[in-house]
Amino acid sequence: MFKRILVANRGECAIRIIRSCRELGIESVAIYSEADAHALHVKKADRAVMIGPDPVKSYLNIHRIVGVALDSGCDAVHPGYGFLSENDEFARAIIDAGLTYIGPSPDAIRDMGSKTKARESMIAAGVPVIPGSDGALDNVDEALELAHKMGYPVMLKAAAGGGGRGIRRCDSDAQLRENYVVTQREAMAAFGSDILFMEKCIVEPHHIEFQILADSHGNTVHLFERDCSIQRRNQKLIEIAPSNFLTPKLRESMGAIAVKAAQAVGYVNAGTVEFLVDKDRNFWFMEMNTRLQVEHTITETITGVDIVAQQISIAAGEALPFTQADLSFRGFAIEFRINAEDPKNNFLPMPGRITRYISPGGMGVRVDGCVYAGYEIPPYYDSMCAKLTVSGLNWHNTVMRAQRALGEYDIRGMKTTLPFYRTIASSEVFMQGEFNTGFMDQHPELLDYNDNERREDIAAAVAMAIAVHAGL
Numbered sequence: 001m002f003k004r005i006l007v008a009n010r011g012e013c014a015i016r017i018i019r020s021c022r023e024l025g026i027e028s029v030a031i032y033s034e035a036d037a038h039a040l041h042v043k044k045a046d047r048a049v050m051i052g053p054d055p056v057k058s059y060l061n062i063h064r065i066v067g068v069a070l071d072s073g074c075d076a077v078h079p080g081y082g083f084l085s086e087n088d089e090f091a092r093a094i095i096d097a098g099l100t101y102i103g104p105s106p107d108a109i110r111d112m113g114s115k116t117k118a119r120e121s122m123i124a125a126g127v128p129v130i131p132g133s134d135g136a137l138d139n140v141d142e143a144l145e146l147a148h149k150m151g152y153p154v155m156l157k158a159a160a161g162g163g164g165r166g167i168r169r170c171d172s173d174a175q176l177r178e179n180y181v182v183t184q185r186e187a188m189a190a191f192g193s194d195i196l197f198m199e200k201c202i203v204e205p206h207h208i209e210f211q212i213l214a215d216s217h218g219n220t221v222h223l224f225e226r227d228c229s230i231q232r233r234n235q236k237l238i239e240i241a242p243s244n245f246l247t248p249k250l251r252e253s254m255g256a257i258a259v260k261a262a263q264a265v266g267y268v269n270a271g272t273v274e275f276l277v278d279k280d281r282n283f284w285f286m287e288m289n290t291r292l293q294v295e296h297t298i299t300e301t302i303t304g305v306d307i308v309a310q311q312i313s314i315a316a317g318e319a320l321p322f323t324q325a326d327l328s329f330r331g332f333a334i335e336f337r338i339n340a341e342d343p344k345n346n347f348l349p350m351p352g353r354i355t356r357y358i359s360p361g362g363m364g365v366r367v368d369g370c371v372y373a374g375y376e377i378p379p380y381y382d383s384m385c386a387k388l389t390v391s392g393l394n395w396h397n398t399v400m401r402a403q404r405a406l407g408e409y410d411i412r413g414m415k416t417t418l419p420f421y422r423t424i425a426s427s428e429v430f431m432q433g434e435f436n437t438g439f440m441d442q443h444p445e446l447l448d449y450n451d452n453e454r455r456e457d458i459a460a461a462v463a464m465a466i467a468v469h470a471g472l
Contacts, residue, residue, distance in 0.1 A: 001316050002026050002075040002100070007045065008065050008090075009080030012370040012386060013294075014041035017078050020308040029072045031065060033058040035378045040370045047072060055380035059083045062090050066097050076100035076315060078308075082382065085291040086113050086162060102315040104269045104290045111265060112288040116159045116197050122285045125264030127257055130276065130284040132199035140180040143198055147176055153201035156180060158187035158194075162289070164234030165190050169201055202284070204438035205276040206245050207231065209289075210258035211299045212271045213310055217319045220262050222255040222273075223299050223307070224329050229435040230424075232347065237417075237440075238424070239295035239335045241302050244395060244433040250281055259324075261285060270296075270311045279436075297368060297389045298333035332398040333391040336406070336421045338369075339383040343420040343447055351379040352414040360408035364391045364401050377414070385411060395433045399425060415451075423449040 004027040007014045014030055018041065021028040030045035035055040042048040049068050052058030059065075060083060069077050077094045079085040079102070088110040094101040103109070111117045116135045123129055131150060136159055137143050147154045147170065156179055158166025166187045168179040184194040207228045214220040227243035228236045242251070258273035265288075272289040296307045305327075310320070341347045357373040369386030371377065377385065390405050392398035402425045409418055424430050424446050429439075440446070 001318075002312065004029060004046075004072070004074045005102070005312070006031065006065070006069040006072065006074040006077045007041070007080065008059070008077050009083060009085075010036055010039060010041055010059060010370075011381065012041075012368050012384065013080040013082065013292075015044050015370055016368055017080060017308055018044050020306060020312065023306075024309060024312060026312070029068070029074055031059070031068060035380060038375065040372060040375070055378060062087075062093050065090075066093050066099075069094070069099055070097060074099065076102050076312075078102040078311070079291065081291050081294060086289070088113065100315050102269070102311050104267055104271060108265055108267055109290045112267075112271075112290050113162070114159055115157060115161060115287060116195070118288055119197070119285075121265050122261055125260060127261050127264070127285045128283065130199040130202065130286065133197045136195045136197055140177055143176055143180060143196075144173060146198055147173070150198075150200045153203065155199045155201045156183045156196055157199060158183065158191055159197050160191035160193040160195065161187060162191075162287075164231070164236070167234050202276045202278055204436045205229075205278050206243065206436050207274070207286075208243055208246065208254065208277050208283070209272045209274040209293070210255055211293070211296065211307070212258060212262045212267065212273055213305075213307070213314070213320060214262050214267050214269065214271070215314045215320045216268050216317060219320045219323070220259050220267070221320060221322070221324045221327060222258050223303050223305055223327060224255065225251060226293075226295055226298055227435065228274075228295065229437050230439050231437055232440050236295065237337060238421070239298055240435075241298040241333050242329060245277070245281075245435075247281070250277075250283075254283055257283075257285075261288065269314050270307055294337070294387070295335050297366060297387060298335045298391075301333035301366065301389055301391045302329040302331060303327060331391055331393040332395050333389055334398055334402055336388045336390075336402070336425075337384055337417070338386045338388055338409070338411070338421075339417045340377050340385055340414050341383050341417055342415040343417055344451075347417075349379070349383040350414040350416070351377045351383070353377075354385075354411060354413045356410060356412035358408070358410040359386070360388070360405040362405070362408075364398075365389075365405045366391075371411075385416065396431070399431050399433075419449050419451060420447065 006029045018028045027046045030048040034053045084090040088106040091101045092106040156168045170176040188194040211223040227240040230238040274286045275283045277283040366389040371385045390402045
């Protein structure tokens, strides 16, 4: 087992990895930019090294990060998610430096990072894929010709895309012509490549992903599914495990296909195979994520498996300690991404100083956070403050616990997604438990919540009004 691991990330992601390291008796080394000098992950690690003044480029400086890992005596590097976590050049640089990369091979990252290559690999393996282009599109005329054959609507996608970016739905020739240029531009800005491909649009599907673990001894298992259908503009908001929509038979079938997909590309370590499932429960492969997922907490909650610890053990050459037959799940878990955003203003990020922070607790409540009272949320990074994971033995109990935990959560100083989630969790449509990717479009009333929903909010608003009236 490793003695010291460098965590090439920040925020709650870095803290999550640091905690598993500590439980395994492994020292952790954090990295941070100048803007993150007071970040919580810096305080939690056994050692922290400042890697540069630039708030973003510092975390993307492969040469500098490898140098810090070597200078600090690390055996391995964990990329977390985001930043360099799906960069095959980073993985290769770690390995070339004589260190262990805690993740899949550089080749697997490269091949699965290319959506066109991933489609080709899955087709060769007999995995059902969404009908679409055989490979990359050469030009908009080819896209138009294919769209006429498949029929609208279609989806334009960046071949190097991920995280819900570089995707455009097209319902007509005019939209396809317009979106082709826009998507190319977005893809180049976000991923450094403007290569596009096309798929038939599955209207309002369920977004279901299966968590995979595979070791270097030929063992591959899945840890069941997560339902990530509650989204806005292809960005996940709330995740659920297991899905209320899947039948036991469909779960078994999709799990087996997910394992087959991972084995087909010789995958090792943790990954996620993502599917779209239509209303008739037909399913198709969408993509494979070659990293730890933000929403891994709900899978850990229902299965009891520490996914990060398993990533580390697999990278150290150990075999999985369980087989598929050993794995089961219990109850339900829901993850809410608590972001410093204003849902009523198109989820505009709201950086600023946290003046008050009280997190929930009690049975079935887990908080993975990176903020505290007095912390200044920087404007340079993802706006996530914390992830709230709640669990229960049945769906009704889990939703009631979510209502209670969200009610206990209190973050002051800027707008957050908390009141929005309180409205969703207390709604009848959420209690019904079945969601597709059109959920937010179907229920715009959920954004019509009261900003001053609590006594403290009302008191603050009254005090402010009095102060203004008095000219204070």
